Amino acid sequence: MHYTRKKGRRYARSLFWTKRFLSGRNFSLFSTHEDLNLIRALAEDKNFLVKSQALRILVEKNDEKGIKEVLKMIAKVNGYQHVYLKDILLSYRDWE
Secondary structure (H helix, E strand, O other): HHHHHHHHHHOOOOOOOOOOHHHHHHHHHHOOOOHHHHHHHOOOOOOOHHHHHHHHHHHOOOOOOHHHHHHHHHHHHOHHHHHHHHHHHHHHOOOO
């Protein structure tokens, strides 16, 4: 197993949002199908930076739950968060 993937899995459960954010960054570079549940858990994080990182990964992986969560959040938030979430969807290039 890749060293950073191991660290990402460990950091996903950290009490510190910075480590959870780093976990999401690791998953964006080195994730497997096994990591989807951890990424989905990060997508429910209270911290917007952690949550948005995980949602971006789920959208890139064409995860239906992740895409639905982004759409729900777009309807709830305003300002920068709203624009950032729209960018996540717009950057997804595999729309049919």
